[in-house]
Amino acid sequence: MEKPSAIGRVGKVIAIVVIAVLTIYPFLTVISTSLSDSTDIANANGLVLFPLHPTLAAYQTIFAGGVVTAALLRSIVITVVGTILSLAATVGMAYGLSRRDLVFGKFILLVALFTMLFSPGIIPSFLMVKQLGLLDSYASLILPVLISAFNLVVVRSFFMNLPQELFEAARIDGAGDFRILTTVVLPLSKGVLAVVGLFYAVAYWNAFFNAMLYLNSDKWPLAMILRQYVLLGSPLNTATAGEISAPSQAIQMAVVVISLVPILLVYPFLQKYFTKGVLTGAVKG
Incomplete structure (x- = not known):
């Protein structure tokens, strides 16, 4: 050059x-x-x-009322539980679809890819959640979006490009599919799992629209509280009489900072896997 x-x-x-x-x-x-x-x-x-x-008056005002603190804890629980469940479901489905001898495997993959092109819409989604009895429950924020078709394709492509000799050797030793997945595949997939896990975690952490549709205000996560602050100023009683108060602009920005900190703390530890995991899953195969 x-x-x-x-x-x-x-x-x-x-x-x-x-x-x-x-x-x-x-x-x-x-x-x-x-x-x-x-x-x-x-x-x-x-x-x-x-x-x-x-x-620090804005932060003292926010945490004095307890609304943001409770919403922060809710968001952490939703993000952790949702990410774990989504990773488990995505890895299991991706491993099954990566096996060439799976019955109706191509049809199931096409159905999953179909969801990337056509979304059900707000009203059908709301009716489905209502019929399943998930309204006003945190499961409504996790189960309808449990598996992302894009993440599924990325993990499946990664699994398909693993050396087939490893699977054959494990089967000769008498290992079943579950043991192959846990002892052979997952230890070799830390990069792609870190990337997909980050995708899921960011999506759960920032999601507010489903919370607005399915949850009452006393169960809102932090993203919904942030939306209320940014749009309406300070709609919730975060400070009572006699407590420290701060300008509404400072409170709005303080909520933004609080919502950014957890992701900023996690991202540096996963950054080294980011490019490797995405390119391996998206380019090969």
Whole structure:
């Protein structure tokens, strides 16, 4: 390859700097606004880049009322349980569909792929959840979206590209499908499982529309509370009389920060698997 010219190197540096600024600026303004008082917010017309009078009043206001804390715990439980169940169901179905001797395997795969092209719609989905008796239960946020067709295809493609000699050797030793899956396939699939698990976790964590349809307000997860704050300011009583209060803009941004922190803490540990897992499952096969 030819050595890039000076103009090319300068252009790359400029492009990287521009992308970095466009990426960091929103995070910085959100965090800074959440730490600002009313004076800083008024002087900056709503979005503060560097708070001159930093304060934690917004976070104290949020956690004093208990609404956000309870919603945060609900979101954590929903995300953890949903991700585990979705991974288990996706891995089991992907392993079965990756076996070439599965009866009606192609038909089942086509049915799964069909769901990527056509969604049932809001009214049919609501009627199905209602008929199953899942209204106002957290199962309504998990069971209807338990398996993602895209994630299923990614995991299936990965399984199909594993060396077939490993499966043959395990069967010669008398291992069944469940033992092959748990002792042979899963230890070799940490990368793709980490990526798919991240996809599921982010989807469960950020989902609010199903909660708005199926749950009462006393069971809302954090994403729904965040939506209420952003759209309506501060619709919930997070602070009682005599407690610390903060500007509505600071409270809104503080809720955004709280909703971002768990994903930001998990993502760095899975980043090294991200590109490898996606490319292995999507390109091969």
